[in-house]
Amino acid sequence: MKNIHYTLNWNNIEVEQSPRKFISQASKVKGFEEFFNLARNVKYRRTNIDWKSTFEVLSDDDPSNITTFKSSRRKAEKIKFLMEKLPTIEQIKKSLLDIYDNWLCPICSDVIEDFNHIWLCVCHVNILQKIVRDSQHFILTSDFCHVSLTDINSLDNFWNWSIDNNCLTFIDFIKVVCTIIGDLHEFTYNEVMNNIWKSRCELQVVLEKNLSITKKKKLDSRLNFSANSSFNFINNTNFSSVD
Numbered sequence: 001m002k003n004i005h006y007t008l009n010w011n012n013i014e015v016e017q018s019p020r021k022f023i024s025q026a027s028k029v030k031g032f033e034e035f036f037n038l039a040r041n042v043k044y045r046r047t048n049i050d051w052k053s054t055f056e057v058l059s060d061d062d063p064s065n066i067t068t069f070k071s072s073r074r075k076a077e078k079i080k081f082l083m084e085k086l087p088t089i090e091q092i093k094k095s096l097l098d099i100y101d102n103w104l105c106p107i108c109s110d111v112i113e114d115f116n117h118i119w120l121c122v123c124h125v126n127i128l129q130k131i132v133r134d135s136q137h138f139i140l141t142s143d144f145c146h147v148s149l150t151d152i153n154s155l156d157n158f159w160n161w162s163i164d165n166n167c168l169t170f171i172d173f174i175k176v177v178c179t180i181i182g183d184l185h186e187f188t189y190n191e192v193m194n195n196i197w198k199s200r201c202e203l204q205v206v207l208e209k210n211l212s213i214t215k216k217k218k219l220d221s222r223l224n225f226s227a228n229s230s231f232n233f234i235n236n237t238n239f240s241s242v243d
């Protein structure tokens, strides 16, 4: 057995690098391909995106190459931004509908809260305006920012926080999908996290506490949801051969 050697092939091509490295890279490419082809990414397939820089920002540039809980959590948060998977009310309704049915945006209490509404919420307009102004100020005053305001201003719609199906806007920049990244993104991302998303989550916690929505209640609801899903699957499945 000791003399038996294997070669790893992929699509009939011999893999020359180590299997571990190859599988890791193949997995990343497959994951990116699936993300890239998502329906919501039509705009990004049509525009000039620097994906390499985008994923460098996502990796959170920890120079030590050591994954800490903090860096891991930050990376997970950024991926949720990119994937539009922040736990908004509409998102959590998918698994906890019995608790959150009829819930609206916790900030304005006026409309449903999906990913886009975070930026369009009437209560966030002033905060976003300030973040835009502070980001521009950061570019002008920081020694660490390597892009000029002139360069950024040349990008149409960059400072607009609207949702646009064709152009890249400030919202895309927050999601790290943009050609200009680095320290400016870090600054802007922190401002958005601290002044919009974290504040919103703190308010959500208070609302849930007032309504006695505990972790246990959510867990029970999830378990019920899973059980019902399995039950529906079994009842809706046509078994071609039943003895």
Ligand SMILES: [Zn+2]
Residues within 6 Å of the ligand: 105, 106, 107, 108, 109, 110, 111, 113, 117, 121, 122, 123
């Ligand atoms: Zn709102």
